[in-house]
Amino acid sequence: MRRPISNKNMFPSEVMELLRSLHKVGFFEDSALIGSWVMPLYQDVFGIPYALRTLDIDFAVKFATSERGDKIDLENVITTLGYVPVVMLSGIRKFTQENFTVEFVVQRKGGRDDEAIGIRKWNIIAVPLPFVNILLDFTFIADFGDFQVKAPIPEAYFIQKMLIAHRRPGESKRHKDFEQCSVIAGNVDHVRLEKVLRSLKLSAKNKKAMRDSCKTIDFPPQLLGLL
Amino acid sequence: MKVVENDKVISGMLGDELKRCQEMIAGLQRSLADLPKGILSERKKRYKEKVYSYYSLKYRDGQKVVNKHVPNNEALALSKKLDQRRKLEKEMSVYKKRINYLSRVLKAGKA
Numbered sequence: 001m002r003r004p005i006s007n008k009n010m011f012p013s014e015v016m017e018l019l020r021s022l023h024k025v026g027f028f029e030d031s032a033l034i035g036s037w038v039m040p041l042y043q044d045v046f047g048i049p050y051a052l053r054t055l056d057i058d059f060a061v062k063f064a065t066s067e068r069g070d071k072i073d074l075e076n077v078i079t080t081l082g083y084v085p086v087v088m089l090s091g092i093r094k095f096t097q098e099n100f101t102v103e104f105v106v107q108r109k110g111g112r113d114d115e116a117i118g119i120r121k122w123n124i125i126a127v128p129l130p131f132v133n134i135l136l137d138f139t140f141i142a143d144f145g146d147f148q149v150k151a152p153i154p155e156a157y158f159i160q161k162m163l164i165a166h167r168r169p170g171e172s173k174r175h176k177d178f179e180q181c182s183v184i185a186g187n188v189d190h191v192r193l194e195k196v197l198r199s200l201k202l203s204a205k206n207k208k209a210m211r212d213s214c215k216t217i218d219f220p221p222q223l224l225g226l227l
Numbered sequence: 228m229k230v231v232e233n234d235k236v237i238s239g240m241l242g243d244e245l246k247r248c249q250e251m252i253a254g255l256q257r258s259l260a261d262l263p264k265g266i267l268s269e270r271k272k273r274y275k276e277k278v279y280s281y282y283s284l285k286y287r288d289g290q291k292v293v294n295k296h297v298p299n300n301e302a303l304a305l306s307k308k309l310d311q312r313r314k315l316e317k318e319m320s321v322y323k324k325r326i327n328y329l330s331r332v333l334k335a336g337k338a
Contacts, residue, residue: 052240056247084314088254096251096318099325172239179236 001140023147091116093125
């Protein structure tokens with residue numbers, strides 16, 4: 001699903017430059033922009049209004065098991081733009097420039113407790129998190145004309161937030177998740193929502209988490225196949 | 228500061244932002260610990276029509292100022308590391324300013 005962007009200046013120039021550079025090296029072929037920076041895209045493409053953004057720019061990356069294929073030094077791409085790499089205490093590598101932070105997340109493998117996962121294909125160290133695959137499996141392409149950005153469809157973003165919100169250790173992040181969910185909830189496309197839901201095999205624990213999230217934002221659980 | 232006081236999401240985001248900045252400072256400090264400090268200087272000497280370059284690293288060690296000779300083949304790598312250190316220190320000062328600002332905003336919101 002490719003959607004043209006009408007407001008080509010929705011992001012600050014530093015962020016536009018970063019996205020353009022990532023597009024140039026083919027990063028968005030199997031990765032996506034996630035986090036609060038997708039909200040301006042949702043406003044432009046799907047008419048979902050939400051103004052708040054954090055200063056960390058997150059990207060979901062597919063974990064490549066194969067060593068074959070082209071390797072691209074993303075660290076080099078990002079540092080060329082003026083960002084500096086910073087190794088955090090957890091071992092993950094972030095990039096920072098004038099308060100902006102670039103961070104990568106990857107699907108957490110079941111039963112593993114790693115704090116950081118190296119992605120050799122891109123020469124990055126990402127944070128493993130649950131349900132990242134939902135964000136990578138259901139995407140759309142935001143077309144800025146001279147470059148494109150891949151992002152999860154709002155329904156995938158919504159489901160992922162509904163699943164993880166209750167796991168958040170911090171209350172403020174949970175509030176933010178629910179606020180974003182509430183905004184998206186009023187604009188979900190039920191066909192796309194159904195498609196995302198059909199792809200999931202949820203455990204009883206995760207179904208309960210979704211039910212609790214539905215209650216919090218006052219969303220009918222039957223629309224998520226929950227009774 | 229009423230917005231901060233009244234809106235849970237906004238005050239939460241500011242709190243998270245403060246935490247993010249503090250974590251970045253910790254990461255930057257960790258990255259800086261692995262990098263050399265000081266100024267690399269090059270001295271040129273002419274001897275029998277030939278010009279020879281000598282590099283030295285000048286840095287402070289407590290009260291002392293140390294001048295350490297740097298072999299020519301290590302000068303480029305060292306220069307890159309010093310440059311990296313300067314960039315990290317610049318980032319560090321940006322985050323420190325932001326921490327001061329956010330602390331003030333959050334404190335005012337609670338008052």
